[in-house]
Amino acid sequence: MTPGARVAAAIEILDAIVAGQPAEQTLTRWARGNRFAGSKDRAAIRDHVFDALRHWRSDALRGGGVTGRARMIGRMRGAGLDVDAVFDGVGHAPAPLSVEERAAGQAPEMQGDRWDMPDWLVHIFKDSLGDSAEATAMALTERAPISLRVNTAKTDVAAAREMLASDGVETAPNARAATALTVIEGPRRVRGARAFNEGLVEMQDASGQAAIAQLIGQGRALDYCAGGGGKALALAAQGWTVSAHDINPSRMRDLPARADRGGHTIEVLAPDAVDQSAHFDLVLCDAPCSGAGTWRRAPEAKWALTPARLEELVALQRSVLQSAVPLVSEKGVLAYATCSVLQAENDAQIAWFLDANPDWDALSMTHWPVDDQGDGFFLARLARR
Secondary structure (H helix, E strand, O other): OOHHHHHHHHHHHHHHHHOOOOHHHHHHHHHHHOOOOOHHHHHHHHHHHHHHHHOHHHHHHHHOOOOHHHHHHHHHHHOOOOHHHHOOOOOOOOOOOOHHHHHOOOOOOOHHHHHOOOHHHHHHHHHHHHHHHHHHHHHOOOOOOOEEEEOOOOOOHHHHHHHHHHOOOEEEEOOOOOOEEEEEEOHHHHHHOHHHHOOOEEEOOHHHHHHHHOOOOOOEEEEOOOOOOHHHHHHHHOOOEEEEEOOOHHHHOOHHHHHHHHOOOEEEEOOOOHHHOOOEEEEEEEOOOOOHHHOOOOOHHHHHOOHHHHHHHHHHHHHHHHHHHHHEEEEEEEEEEEOOOOHHHOHHHHHHHHHHOOOEEEEEEEEEOOOOOOOOEEEEEEEEO
16 A cells, blocks of 8 residues: 555545544454455555544644544644645545645644644643653653563573564663663564463553562562453562452453463452452552553554543442452552553542551652553552551
8 A cells, every 4th residue: 555545535534533433443353344455555555544533622723623644744744745646646645635634724723733632631640740740641652662561481581582573573772670671673473483382471551560569578468450461460570479359350351361371370350259259468450540651552442531431430449448458468469550641540549548548658659651651550559457
């Protein structure tokens, strides 16, 4: 496909998203209906779509409209590209700009426009992040780094890098965590690489790795909100005897195979079995959250979040924390984590918990920023006095 044809495909997909279709489903449906498109074409189209989603509000202004075509015009203007070189009508490329389209569009000036977020979130960002609010908002409009975690139970960083390079995946050490590598070339080759398929590396953001690195210890650990199980695998690699639980067990369906690939044994607990388990030396609650620290990976979530939904998440997080307390041994640690940068989901939750549980203390609280090393992340370590 030509560059113009890829943009035209992105416009078609964006129009479906504007009409209310989820991005991933729309991309999948388009790929199934256009099997002539190669893997590079599909990857380029996906990049166009997600770049537009990250700049959903500002690109509509730059392009002078809310359609997929207007937003792609706005995206090219925002990136400083030659719109006429792509919108030339040749082959399957979009038609040239009309007189009206050339005159339409303006630079984003309001804070919500420049930050590409709903207006109600702007003041929450300011209250949560202070002087770093704007830098964080702008970082969330960029593409996220692709990070790998080296499974130190099987190999070391140098050997993992060498094996990845032999399969065309070039990496660089990531300063955020000793086990973290940033993929700098060949990201789409990772899942086919021997190092990945032999369990030497796993996909995991560097900030999450840095959080797990703070949970050094030994004994029994419970990943209480395990999801896909990435943090359970990281805990196992550090030497913990790990059990995994999730209120929706189907989220953990791939965990046994991933654990086997990594050389780990992880007990998967059903929801009705976790309370009957013995107390744990570590209980990790990677709680459901807004995902505000990861919105550059899932930009739709930023636009879907509402004040009411944020209140629901805060209540759910408190429920998760309280339900985890009886699972922690007398001298154990309760770790609360989110991939959010919002104060309501982080520091404020720890203040609430300590007020509700006066026999507990906070051992530490750490925030990781959204930047070129990793996503925004929060971890608090709690223990009984």
